Amino acid sequence: MGYSDHDRARRVAEPPKSEMRTDFERDRARVVHSSALRRLGAKTQVLGPASDDFVRTRLTHTLEVAQVGRELGKALGCDPDVVDTACLAHDLGHPPFGHNGERSLAEIAREIGGFEGNAQTLRLLTRLEPKVTDEHGRSVGLNLTRASLDAATKYPWPAADAPESSPRKFGVYPDDLEMFGWLREGAPAGARCLEAEVMDLADDIAYSVHDVEDAIVSGRLSLAVLDHADARDAVIAQVHAWYGTHVSADELSAAMHRLPTVETWVRDVDGSRSGLAALKDMTSQLIGRFADAAITATRAVHGDGELTRYAARLVVPHETLAEILALKGLAATYVMAPREAEPLFRRQRELVAELVDVLGERAPVALEPPFAADWRAASDDAARLRVVVDQVASLTDVSAAEWHARLLSPRWAAR
Structure with a gap:
C-alpha cells in the first residue's frame, strides 16, 4: 500500500529540493500558483460570475471540491495532497461560459479530435501551463508526479475508447497520447485510481449540493416543489435526459422522498x-451524509488501513448516488434547462x-505569445486549429467578451 517511487516519478526528472515538502505537496503548490487556477475565478460554474455577488464561480466550486475531496481521501488513507491536487485541477480545462462554451468548441474541433474539458485539463497540466521544459526546450507543463496526474484524470481513455456509459466523455486528445501513456504506466486499462474516484465523488457532491443552494438563494428554486408529484416527475425526466437512466x-x-426527512x-x-x-446547515449536513456513506461502504469492503491508487475501489451506495442525482436534477430542471433557450x-x-474564426484568420499576430509560438511550430492546419482552440479555451468569460469586442469591432475590421 502507499506510494512508490513509480508513483512519485515526474516526466522530467528534477533535482531534490532542500525544503521540507513532499513530492505531492509540491504538486499541490504548483496547481495553487498556476495562472489556470486563477482564471477560474472569472469562469462560469452554473450561473455567470457577473450575475450576482453570491453565485459560485469555477474557482469557488473548485475550492469546495478540494475541501470535500481532501477530507474524504484522508479518511480512506489516500495522501491528502494527491487528492487535493486532483480536485484543484479537475476543472482547469473548462473554457469560458462553462459547458455552453465547451459545446461550441466541441463542434468546432470535431474533425481534429474534439474538445472536452477533462482532456483539456490534461493538456494544460502537461503542456500548456508554463513551469518545466524538457532537454529540447519543450514544455511539459507543471511536471506533476505520475500519481497526481493519474488522480486528475477523470476519464482515463481517448474518445475512440470511450465506454457506452460515458460516450461523450474522454480524457486525452490524440496528440497527447504519449504523455497519457507515460502517466498510465502500470494502470489497468480504463480504470480510475482511487484518488480519481474520490475527486469525482467530491465534484458530484459539491456540484449537487451547492448548485441547489445557489438556485435557492437566487430565487429560482424552492425545495417545497418536492411536495408535488408533477414536480418530482419533471426532475426525474430531466435527470434521465441529462445524466442517463x-x-x-x-x-x-x-x-426525493428521503431527502426531506x-x-x-x-x-x-x-x-x-x-x-x-x-440553508448553510442543510448543505453541510448533506455533504457529510454523502461522504460518510461512501466512507462506510468502502471500509466495509476493503477494511481499515491506507487505501491508495489501485489497491481499492471507492464504494458509493446506490441510494447515495440516487440522492446526489436527484439534487443535480433539481438544479438542471429549475436553472440549467430553462437557460438553454435564453x-x-x-x-x-x-x-x-466567432472568436475561433477571427483568431484563425489573424494568427499568429492576434494570439498571446505562447500560443503564437505554438501556432508557428504547428505542422498542419489541424494542429494550427488546435492552437487556436487552446487559446480560446484559456480565456475567461470576461476576457472572451473583451477579445470579441476588440477583434470584431468595425474599427479593427477596417484596418
Whole structure:
C-alpha cells in the first residue's frame, strides 16, 4: 500500500529540493500558483460570475471540491495532497461560459479530435501551463508526479475508447497520447485510481449540493416543489435526459422522498440571516451524509488501513448516488434547462465560434505569445486549429467578451 517511487516519478526528472515538502505537496503548490487556477475565478460554474455577488464561480466550486475531496481521501488513507491536487485541477480545462462554451468548441474541433474539458485539463497540466521544459526546450507543463496526474484524470481513455456509459466523455486528445501513456504506466486499462474516484465523488457532491443552494438563494428554486408529484416527475425526466437512466425513476422518486426527512432540511428560505444559516446547515449536513456513506461502504469492503491508487475501489451506495442525482436534477430542471433557450446562451456559443474564426484568420499576430509560438511550430492546419482552440479555451468569460469586442469591432475590421 502507499506510494512508490513509480508513483512519485515526474516526466522530467528534477533535482531534490532542500525544503521540507513532499513530492505531492509540491504538486499541490504548483496547481495553487498556476495562472489556470486563477482564471477560474472569472469562469462560469452554473450561473455567470457577473450575475450576482453570491453565485459560485469555477474557482469557488473548485475550492469546495478540494475541501470535500481532501477530507474524504484522508479518511480512506489516500495522501491528502494527491487528492487535493486532483480536485484543484479537475476543472482547469473548462473554457469560458462553462459547458455552453465547451459545446461550441466541441463542434468546432470535431474533425481534429474534439474538445472536452477533462482532456483539456490534461493538456494544460502537461503542456500548456508554463513551469518545466524538457532537454529540447519543450514544455511539459507543471511536471506533476505520475500519481497526481493519474488522480486528475477523470476519464482515463481517448474518445475512440470511450465506454457506452460515458460516450461523450474522454480524457486525452490524440496528440497527447504519449504523455497519457507515460502517466498510465502500470494502470489497468480504463480504470480510475482511487484518488480519481474520490475527486469525482467530491465534484458530484459539491456540484449537487451547492448548485441547489445557489438556485435557492437566487430565487429560482424552492425545495417545497418536492411536495408535488408533477414536480418530482419533471426532475426525474430531466435527470434521465441529462445524466442517463442508470438510476431508475423509482429510485429517484424514493430519493426525493428521503431527502426531506434529513433533520436540517429547509423547504423555504426567507433571505434573513437565520434563514441563510439554516440553508448553510442543510448543505453541510448533506455533504457529510454523502461522504460518510461512501466512507462506510468502502471500509466495509476493503477494511481499515491506507487505501491508495489501485489497491481499492471507492464504494458509493446506490441510494447515495440516487440522492446526489436527484439534487443535480433539481438544479438542471429549475436553472440549467430553462437557460438553454435564453438568447444570452445562444449568443455565448456564437461568440466562442466567432472568436475561433477571427483568431484563425489573424494568427499568429492576434494570439498571446505562447500560443503564437505554438501556432508557428504547428505542422498542419489541424494542429494550427488546435492552437487556436487552446487559446480560446484559456480565456475567461470576461476576457472572451473583451477579445470579441476588440477583434470584431468595425474599427479593427477596417484596418
